[in-house]
Amino acid sequence: MNPGAALRGEAAKALARVAFDGASLRAALAASTSRFADPRDRALLSATLFAATRWWLRLDAALAALLEKPLPPKARDVRALVVIGFAQIAVLDMPDYAVVASCVDAVRALGHANYAGLVNALLRRFARERAALDATLDGDIVTRTAHPRWLVDALGRDWPDDLDAILDANNREAPLTLRINRRRTDRASMLRRLADAGVAATAHDDLADAIVLEQSADVTRLPGYAEGVFSVQDGAAQRVAELLDLRDGLRVLDACAAPGGKAAHMLERADVDVLALDRDVTRLPRVAENFARLGLRADIRQGDAAAPEQWWDGRPFDRILLDAPCSATGIIRRQPDVKLHRRAADIAPLAAGQTRLLQALWPLLAPGGRLVYATCSVLSAENEGVLAAFRAAYADAQRVDVPAPFGRAAGGGRQNLPGTGGMDGFYYAIVEKPR
């Protein structure tokens, strides 16, 4: 068999799970890369699946335009395989003759030999008729930008002047950003270690602990990973620990803590007493593993943050972080499957849940204490809307300006839009309780 055929067949099956079964790209990718030992195969599989998921709404529309009638549901792996081929030709710029030959072998290996002729013809036509197809697909913002209509509309309502920039940023690859573990190194030493290992990297201008790599890398192979010298964390997420204004001895609640990135950052920066809570018991082992690798200690507990009576011992917290479950519309560049899986109808229930969490946690804050509300959403309903509902219910909550060299003021908080400062889309708000 053509050597690339196994990889393309595997990519097609993984993409079908993401596009048709609602599987997360991360899970589908992990399952399929585990079948390949060669790091080059794994890298190609990853690049292909990201490109095909990111551009699904455009490339699948290109396929529809080339077909007289849609492929039947039982041929879903064939549909996904053709999109894989399109992505490799149009996004990854691979030579079309190689892609066509491998995909034709792959369709046979997938048990759909009867589609070999069609796959061959579709991929050849795609390569030949690209200019005309592009002109048609560029005529509608959905197929031009590969974002679903509801999301384009929602972003257009919330960010009319930034819509094109947001859609464009969502379709770009995110940089790999590290957070140094202050307890084990300093940034200059880490930069030297990376340079010695031939890894090009720079210090982030505005974030004290952040290092941005010029190219993506297998982080477990970077110097110091096993020793817990650094973690992977986007710059926008690294902002949160700064906003908490931590000092030694404070008692801190991280109400939605898993997998523990922000809680770890807090513990690296100050001798604080952290309760890392999460409702999802399956996510808690990751928190413990991360803390162990980084040499950090905290109380890790399963519990529903909206029902403190089940887990709270009655001692108030000086700081509370609510890094709330959200639509993830700010991190589409890292999780392009959000474009395929989220629905307009998800947003109101998410906002109601966020409001419920905020209201349930406020009584746990000590007088003079500070609560930081954060989401990786760019939708005002989950950000400004939640804050407004909360402040209407709790007149004593005092809003504090979010100091930040980036982002923009938004409804009493601050919004970073995707790509700004090289970072993810993120929202932050600070509220304090009077003494």
Ligand SMILES: C[S@@+](CC[C@H](N)C(=O)[O-])C[C@H]1O[C@@H](n2cnc3c(N)ncnc32)[C@H](O)[C@@H]1O
């Ligand atoms: C955005 S993630 C948190 C990321 C984490 N703060 C970090 O920096 O690594 C949201 C988390 O909220 C948790 N969650 C959702 N609803 C919850 C609830 N009612 N109580 C506690 N945790 C909840 C989810 O299981 C998920 O782990």
